[in-house]
Amino acid sequence: MIDKLRSIAVFATVVDQGSFRAAALSLCLAPSRVSEVVSQLERDLGVTLLYRSTRQLSLTNEGRQLNDAAKVMLGAVETGLDAISPLSKxxxxxxxxxxxxxxxxxxxxxxxxxxxxxxxxxxxxxxxxxxxxxxxxxxxxxxxxxxxxxxxDLMVRTIGHVDRFLVASPSYFASMPVPKMPSDLENWQWVRFIMRPDQTEMTSKGGDVVKVHGKSSVSVNSASALFEFAVRGLGLTAIPEHLACRGFERGELVHVLPEWNLKPLGxxxxxxxxxxxxxxxxxxxxxxxxxx
Missing domain, CATH: 3.40.190.10 (Periplasmic binding protein-like II)
Structure with missing residues (x-):
């Protein structure tokens, strides 16, 4: 049983490292020895655990099941060792x-x-x-x-938040009627972040909450791209504080409806x-x- 557990640990290291050579370096063993251990484990179990090619390794269905179990096993061992070892510090x-x-x-x-x-x-x-x-x-x-x-099913811990500002280039802002309420922004062009909802929630200093839907012909998957397209006058957008402040300092962006706040990004x-x-x-x- 001890030998089989050791072989499973070697197999899990190969999967974790992505190759026999990388696993060998991690385990301080010869690559041929690592390959031999995994091959013997496959023979003992009567199944193929890894598909091997000259460029990469991939898990079989049986290999995936064993790797999932190995993660649990090795995680429990590591936690136990940390609890009793002076090196846990x-x-x-x-x-x-x-x-x-x-x-x-x-x-x-x-x-x-x-x-x-x-x-x-x-x-x-x-x-x-x-x-x-x-x-x-x-x-x-x-x-x-x-x-x-x-x-x-993931564990979650909130570690902070990022404030956001509604911005546009001076030229685009000047081309539109001066907004007094969030609803005035409905007819503006928006540059949207693909992974965010198509509506923007805004809160007044008095606590009133309004959700704004705007027209959008450009969507991106990068906060930096939001900044760059806003600077180039493609429309209104909501960006993290550090990007907005960069645009304000350079005179490339203006703060739209500053008396209304956007919901921060957690x-x-x-x-x-x-x-x-x-x-x-x-x-x-x-x-x-x-x-x-």
Whole structure:
């Protein structure tokens, strides 16, 4: 049984690392030995676990089932060792993090950097993209998401928020009647963010809430693209505070209806309920939430 558990751990490392060579480096073994262990495991089980090609490995259905079970097993072992080991004060391992691209221009980068300084034995692998990530399917340990989350099976922790401003270029603003109420913006052209609703919620200083629908002929999947198209006079848009302030300072954007506020974007950390690196993931999330 011990030998089989060891073989399963080697198999899980191959899947995690994406190749026999990378797994061998991680385990300090020869690539031929890693391949031999996985092949023997397949013979013992009487199934094929991995499809091998010259470029990549892919899991069979049986391999996927075993890998899911291995994650649970190894996660439980890692948690148990951390609980009794004096080295638990100095976490180590690789943590794969997904985050929206606009985060690279926010204070969250400072928090990431402080975590890296505080835990130098944790290797951080960041993937910044405005394309929504599949935390489990893409193999991330934790993802940062902005906005308002739908219900899911993922664990969620709110770690902050990002204020937004309604903006337009001076030329586009001047070409339209001066708005006095959000409803005056219904006939304006809007540059929309694909992953957000087609309506914009605005709140007055007195607490009145209004939802505005506007015309839109341009939609994008990037906060930076919202900024660039707004600067070029394609219409009205809602962008994060740091981008809006850049446009204000350069004279490229004006704040539209500043007496009305937009709903802030929530920043959330999401991760699998059974994380393969539960201890490091939990540590990272607590750090982001200010519990370091």
């Amino acid at each position: 100095e976490p180590s391992g690789v943590l794969r993090v997904a985050a929206p691209a606009f985060v690279t221009q926010t204070d969250l980068m400072e928090t990431f950097a402080r975590f890296a300084h505080a835990y130098p034995k944790v290797d951080l692998e960041f993937h910044f993209s405005d394309r929504p990530s599949d935390v489990i399917g893409d193999g991330f340990d934790v993802a940062i998401r902005a906005g308002w989350l739908d219900d899911s 920043l959330h950390a999401v991760w699998p309920n059974q994380s393969r690196r539960e201890n490091i993931t939990s540590l990272f999330v607590r750090f982001l939430a200010g519990e370091s």
